Amino acid sequence: MSSSDxxxxxxxxxxxxxxxxxxxxxxxxxxxxIVPIAxxxxxxxxxxxxxxxxxxxxxxxxxxxxxxxxxxMNPGNYTVWHFRRLVLEALNVDLxxxxxxxxEIAVHNSKNYQIWHHRRWVAEKLGPQAADKELEFTMMILxxxxxxxxxWSHRQWVLQSLGGWEKELDYCCKLLEDDIFNNSAWNQRYFxxxxxxxxxxxxAMRDSEVSYTVEAILxxxxxxxxxxxxxxxxxxxxxxxxxxNQVSDxxxxxxxxxxxxxxxxxxxxxxxxxxxxxxxxxxRVVQFLGKIEPDSSDANLATTICSILETVDPMRSNYWxxxxxxxxxxxx
Amino acid sequence: MNRRNTDNLVExxxxxxxxxxxxxYLLYRNAAxxxxxxWFYNAHDCEAxxxxxxxxxxxxxxxxQKPKASTKSEFEELEAVPTSAVVEGPLEPPPTSxxxxxxxxxxxxxxxxxxxGFGSRLGATMEDLVAEKxxxxxxxxxxxKDDFESLVLEHLRMNGAYWGLTTxxxxxxxxxxxxxEVVSWMxxxxxxxxGGFGGNIGHDPHLLYTLSAVQVLALFDRLDVLxxxxxxxxxxxxxxxxxxxxxxxxxxxxxxxxxCAICCLSILHRLDKIDVEKAVNYIVSCKNLDGGFGSIPxxxxxxxxxxxxxGALAITGSLHHVDRDLLGWWLCERQCKDGxxxxxxxxxxxxxxxxxxxxxxxxxxxxxxxxxxxLTRFILNCQDRENGGISDRPDNAVDVFHTYFGVAGLSLMExxxxxxxxxxxxxxxxxxxxxxxxxxxxxxLLAS
Numbered sequence: 001m002s003s004s005d006x007x008x009x010x011x012x013x014x015x016x017x018x019x020x021x022x023x024x025x026x027x028x029x030x031x032x033x034i035v036p037i038a039x040x041x042x043x044x045x046x047x048x049x050x051x052x053x054x055x056x057x058x059x060x061x062x063x064x065x066x067x068x069x070x071x072x073m074n075p076g077n078y079t080v081w082h083f084r085r086l087v088l089e090a091l092n093v094d095l096x097x098x099x100x101x102x103x104e105i106a107v108h109n110s111k112n113y114q115i116w117h118h119r120r121w122v123a124e125k126l127g128p129q130a131a132d133k134e135l136e137f138t139m140m141i142l143x144x145x146x147x148x149x150x151x152w153s154h155r156q157w158v159l160q161s162l163g164g165w166e167k168e169l170d171y172c173c174k175l176l177e178d179d180i181f182n183n184s185a186w187n188q189r190y191f192x193x194x195x196x197x198x199x200x201x202x203x204a205m206r207d208s209e210v211s212y213t214v215e216a217i218l219x220x221x222x223x224x225x226x227x228x229x230x231x232x233x234x235x236x237x238x239x240x241x242x243x244x245n246q247v248s249d250x251x252x253x254x255x256x257x258x259x260x261x262x263x264x265x266x267x268x269x270x271x272x273x274x275x276x277x278x279x280x281x282x283x284r285v286v287q288f289l290g291k292i293e294p295d296s297s298d299a300n301l302a303t304t305i306c307s308i309l310e311t312v313d314p315m316r317s318n319y320w321x322x323x324x325x326x327x328x329x330x331x332x
Numbered sequence: 333m334n335r336r337n338t339d340n341l342v343e344x345x346x347x348x349x350x351x352x353x354x355x356x357y358l359l360y361r362n363a364a365x366x367x368x369x370x371w372f373y374n375a376h377d378c379e380a381x382x383x384x385x386x387x388x389x390x391x392x393x394x395x396x397q398k399p400k401a402s403t404k405s406e407f408e409e410l411e412a413v414p415t416s417a418v419v420e421g422p423l424e425p426p427p428t429s430x431x432x433x434x435x436x437x438x439x440x441x442x443x444x445x446x447x448x449g450f451g452s453r454l455g456a457t458m459e460d461l462v463a464e465k466x467x468x469x470x471x472x473x474x475x476x477k478d479d480f481e482s483l484v485l486e487h488l489r490m491n492g493a494y495w496g497l498t499t500x501x502x503x504x505x506x507x508x509x510x511x512x513e514v515v516s517w518m519x520x521x522x523x524x525x526x527g528g529f530g531g532n533i534g535h536d537p538h539l540l541y542t543l544s545a546v547q548v549l550a551l552f553d554r555l556d557v558l559x560x561x562x563x564x565x566x567x568x569x570x571x572x573x574x575x576x577x578x579x580x581x582x583x584x585x586x587x588x589x590x591x592c593a594i595c596c597l598s599i600l601h602r603l604d605k606i607d608v609e610k611a612v613n614y615i616v617s618c619k620n621l622d623g624g625f626g627s628i629p630x631x632x633x634x635x636x637x638x639x640x641x642x643g644a645l646a647i648t649g650s651l652h653h654v655d656r657d658l659l660g661w662w663l664c665e666r667q668c669k670d671g672x673x674x675x676x677x678x679x680x681x682x683x684x685x686x687x688x689x690x691x692x693x694x695x696x697x698x699x700x701x702x703x704x705x706x707l708t709r710f711i712l713n714c715q716d717r718e719n720g721g722i723s724d725r726p727d728n729a730v731d732v733f734h735t736y737f738g739v740a741g742l743s744l745m746e747x748x749x750x751x752x753x754x755x756x757x758x759x760x761x762x763x764x765x766x767x768x769x770x771x772x773x774x775x776x777l778l779a780s
Binding site: 047051054074079082113117121147152153156157160184188190191195231232235319322 | 483484485486487488520530531533534535536538580582583584620621622626627628630631632633634660661664665667669676677678679700701702703706
């Protein structure tokens with residue numbers, strides 16, 4: 001609801017002389033009559049007055065202030081936001097002020113679709129000069145919740161429509177330093193690598209990105225995101241994925257630790273299915289994990305991997321069983 | 333015993349009952365000396381079911397029967413108690429929401445908890461879903477419009493109506509509501525000038541509420557009250573040049589709206605009013621390297637957005653754009669140790685993902701890749717067994733949104749006693765059948 005200041009000072013609309021000419025309009029819920037409850041009076045009264053100006057289509061300064069109050073009480077009410085925009089346009093308000101208003105309320109309502117859409121509407125009107133402030137704003141929200149989906153969508157829109165790519169990769173690095181498990185930050189990293197007009201594109205960035213990702217994987221092999229990111233760096237080019245030693249190397253390293261190796265096995269399985277020829281060392285390590293005799297004849301690597309995964313990742317045992325039954329014939 | 337059969341098979345495991353596994357059959361003899369065999373498509377499911385029988389029999393041989401905890405009669409009228417919890421964050425309607433941030437309270441999936449979840453009564457598994465309580469909860473929410481929570485959420489009452497009424501229908505209790513009352517309220521939310529529906533009386537039109545309105549009318553088989561041309565023109569008019577859809581005239585673009593538009597137009601048999609190819613291409617442009625989909629091109633894969641995109645592709649006959657194995661794997665990786673599902677890597681589990689992840693898996697025919705037993709237990713543990721309703725996580729406050737998604741998830745997993753739910757239209761299968769096969773209608777250009 002409204003901030004503590006307002007609670008102390010709020011004067012009911014009925015007592016405000018500047019609103020004396022307005023007849024409040026109660027909520028119409030259809031056939032059932034409303035039973036008033038004192039606890040909700042402030043809210044109800046504000047909304048009754050809002051309905052009055054909305055139905056009268058009064059696009060005045062006092063109407064704007066009224067929407068501010070209504071939003072303060074219930075920022076999810078999208079009709080109030082719509083009307084606010086009509087009033088802002090009619091009054092030709094300086095949208096920098098509007099942006100400041102959003103700054104204030106966004107922190108407590110950071111997952112509210114209406115606020116984010118309104119922010120975009122304002123930023124669009126302010127144009128490219130708004131880019132810095134928008135990036136600052138999303139950074140502030142992400143500092144409170146680094147995975148806020150709205151903030152990331154907004155940030156991506158800002159970069160693509162208004163610019164500001166210069167420091168984005170650094171920002172991703174920083175967020176990943178804070179939390180290497182932040183899937184949103186990994187996603188943004190991919191966004192920057194592939195779309196920034198200032199970097200060379202995926203191919204140019206691949207080597208450095210692979211090194212970065214390998215390091216992240218080795219630090220936390222149970223982290224789903226860098227494994228997916230690593231695959232993404234080869235963008236469907238399975239030959240490249242198979243032939244880059246760094247990929248099979250990181251699998252081997254993780255497997256040798258005998259710990260948190262599920263994603264390593266899964267990637268290795270995919271590599272084998274793409275035609276990868278494993279080294280003897282890799283074969284031995286997998287056989288060790290699968291508790292198979294080194295020279296045993298049923299040491300089909302891909303099948304062994306599936307069997308291990310069925311055991312160590314039982315929640316997805318159906319998936320691993322399906323993989324086992326669907327290995328390419330060359331691999332069987 | 334299968335998705336299309338509305339009769340449930342009930343056997344008393346704790347009576348004279350013997351069983352034997354012969355994959356793919358689970359054979360059993362019941363107290364009536366009948367010998368039956370249950371055929372399983374999936375060998376693992378067969379063994380899991382046999383396993384479950386074994387554990388139940390084992391557990392009930394040890395646990396003493398507890399007396400009923402509550403002395404209240406089941407059929408006492410529930411007081412309309414206003415909830416004290418103000419819903420955090422907006423509960424934007426299907427398909428995506430930002431789940432309220434809450435302290436995780438992951439349920440322990442130990443053997444004992446599993447059986448305490450069954451409650452103090454012996455009997456068939458279906459009693460563990462406290463269906464009657466959920467019905468009462470939903471009906472009470474519909475009635476109380478004056479507590480603070482209702483007032484704060486009044487702008488999305490149309491969505492609330494869809495969640496509540498669809499849940500009632502899944503529980504075979506849609507008859508508890510007067511369709512005329514609902515329809516007349518709904519038509520007061522309709523904007524004659526443009527053809528869209530608002531979230532409640534006095535609210536501006538929006539695609540989200542237009543879809544919910546159409547879905548609710550479909551539930552009641554009252555689509556005839558609509559000016560179908562007008563409504564479908566409203567929806568079609570929200571398509572942008574790049575094939576995407578805006579939610580309303582203010583221009584917010586999101587793949588959620590692609591789903592809303594496509595689902596809505598499909599129900600109205602008016603898909604030919606939009607550029608389907610462009611709509612599909614836009615959705616495909618939101619596909620990520622992990623096989624998932626985001627809200628905009630480049631947006632992080634998120635289970636809610638994935639449902640929207642996969643649903644829209646399914647309805648338009650464009651599922652060939654989905655890499656089912658890759659996406660199926662991403663989706664089954666959403667299942668966490670507590671058995672619940674999350675929406676993105678390293679996020680908390682939440683009952684609502686039981687719908688979005690599960691329906692997506694079903695549409696791409698990969699639902700057997702998750703552990704259904706564990707997910708079922710997770711959902712059942714999110715119930716408020718005293719007052720009805722389901723919450724996002726065990727022991728949190730309930731709401732209609734999560735009640736719907738929890739029951740919907742159970743329906744998708746063929747939990748006994750529930751109607752079947754169509755994963756793309758998010759409506760009961762019999763309703764969808766009625767829409768597409770029920771009446772003699774000139775077929776429009778529907779993709780198969």
